[in-house]
Amino acid sequence: MSSKLTCNKMHKTLSEHVSRHIQLNPNEEQVLHSTLKSLQLKPKEYLLKEYEICNAYYFVLSGCLRFYRNTENGTEQILQFGIKGWWISDYQSFENQMPSEYNIQAIEQTEVLVLERKDYKQLFNEVPLLNNYFRIMMQKAYTASLKKIELILCQSAEERYVQFNKAFPDFVQRIPQYMLASFLGFTPQFLSMLRSKKRYATSVK
Amino acid sequence: MSSKLTCNKMHKTLSEHVSRHIQLNPNEEQVLHSTLKSLQLKPKEYLLKEYEICNAYYFVLSGCLRFYRNTENGTEQILQFGIKGWWISDYQSFENQMPSEYNIQAIEQTEVLVLERKDYKQLFNEVPLLNNYFRIMMQKAYTASLKKIELILCQSAEERYVQFNKAFPDFVQRIPQYMLASFLGFTPQFLSMLRSKKRYATSVK
């Protein structure tokens, strides 16, 4: 009884998210929730490592993930953060069952729901509307990603930093600076310089 | 009769494309084909202009489209080319019925199939598998777009140019250089410099 309550609470974030895009009946919702498994991650734990095949979709309930790859010159490049209410996965590896070039790692204590590949075909058969839902999720991810290309090519590093800071002030506090620099596409040194410049600028005025 | 033949031929590219991802029965295929309209575009004709609401998905049969926006400083930024076998649209504008910031324009004589918004709900109801198909299309577009971010942030402009040239040698010949420069994220002048450098390098060896 108490475990069921826990379960319902745990899945609430997802239910809300799904219902914003499609209408499931109680039965379908039950099928969805019973197919997903919840998972707790400690900081630095991995959901996916380079060269592995990605066999699940992950939905972030709390905490934060990073999706990154190891570049040829030995540095890490963060392509995506996974925060509350986002699905994350290496879809290419998942779809084509090929080894991934990416890593998915928890930055902090993180709670995710797991949709495993072995369950997902049946789930989509039983709840066909989910095709619709995930189509829209992919669409959103795609347009967000186009937007990012737009910003990278069009704005200076400083503008990107200022803008990101304004959009996610609390998030910026939570993650190490070198990760933010990597995500925004410049060096930690440069970020450090920006920050000191800003501090000076604001403290003067 | 002859028009039907033309029609079948016209849609063959799409049929092949769809069948690579889902299996439609003849009836479903018929529904799909009869819902789509074909459209011929002359060079510089528009499918979508800034501030309009995007009310269709477009599938490129031949020719080439560009998906671009006008930046604040008065230049054009190309985010995407639409070539044979690609779907293109402003999905955000389409989905949320909001004015687009983008333009979709034919670069050369181009033939597209049009899936209009007014037809698409019914089409997806009659052929639910299409949800699956478009989910996969979005997934592909998304991963391609992530890949592009990876390259922009990790490679020099020169490396990007060389790589793109190697991947699409024929396509590079077909489009004006300033468009290629815009897509790859640098200035036409810089591209010109790269080209002269390369020519010298190869003619010496």
Next chain:
DNA sequence: CGGTCTCTTGACGGAGTTCAAAGCTAGTGG
């Protein structure tokens, strides 16, 4: 043939990188 659009070339400047060293912070073990 004249005008507009595209490509080329060169000089200069600036945003951001690289390298190196030193300061901070937090965690760990004795």
Next chain:
DNA sequence: CCACTAGCTTTGAACTCCGTCAAGAGACCG
């Protein structure tokens, strides 16, 4: 509880890639 280590951040100097500006050369089109 302190000392040590390892990882993160800061700072500064030198350098480089690429943008900007400007002017000229082709190329295409009416």
